[in-house]
Amino acid sequence: AVVGLQASGKTSFVNVITSGQWSEEVVPTVAFNFRKIRKGNVTLKIWDVAGQPKFRTMWERYCNGVDAIVYVVDAVDQDKFKSAKFELHQLLAQPTLTGVPLLVLGNKNDLDGHASVKDLITYLQLDKISDRPVSCYSCSMKSQHNLDIVLQWLAGRSH
Ligand SMILES: Nc1nc2c(ncn2[C@@H]2O[C@H](COP(=O)(O)OP(=O)(O)OP(=O)(O)O)[C@@H](O)[C@H]2O)c(=O)[nH]1
Ligand SMILES: [Mg+2]
DSSP, X not given: OEEOSXXXXXXXXXXXXXXXXXXXXXXOOSSEEEEEEEETTEEEEEEEEOOSGGGGGGHHHHHTTOSOEXXXXXXXXXXXXXXXXXXXXXXXXXXXXXXXXXXXXXXXXXXXXXXXXXXXXXXXXXXXXXXXXXXXXXXXXXXXXXXHHHHHHXXXXXX
């Protein structure tokens, strides 16, 4: 399941790993999209969930039962870090999601002033998460930077 605040780049992520297609013009997701894609010998089934406030109560439902939660953050939009942290920890506190591995993506690192992985760990308090495996990468859907290691990480969560 791919979750995170609106305009962080969740749908861009799914588009880029599905087709390699990058676009500046992505329509905000309403509710969710389901995508199934084959990467090498792994099939990924992805819930791309909407990030606008009215949809956030749905996140838990889509994260329930998945092999991994991908939490996408706009690494440039520092004003939203507090809100991103709050929503993340609120989600992880759901008893149904205990132990589900978490991958945090600090997206848009093609832009100046993006937060580093170290910054994101601090701002999002990732070091306080102790009940599951947690990884954090800096990446860009636009330049496709680090998407290879992100896909490797996801493939490693499959069973
Ligand atoms: N510069 C840059 N822009 C990006 C990147 N990833 C996404 N964007 C832009 O950010 C905007 C929002 O992207 P979306 O993929 O629609 O974001 P979302 O998280 O799916 O948003 P919701 O569906 O509303 O929750 C779009 O204009 C994208 O082109 C990136 O890596 N770099
Ligand atoms: Mg979207």
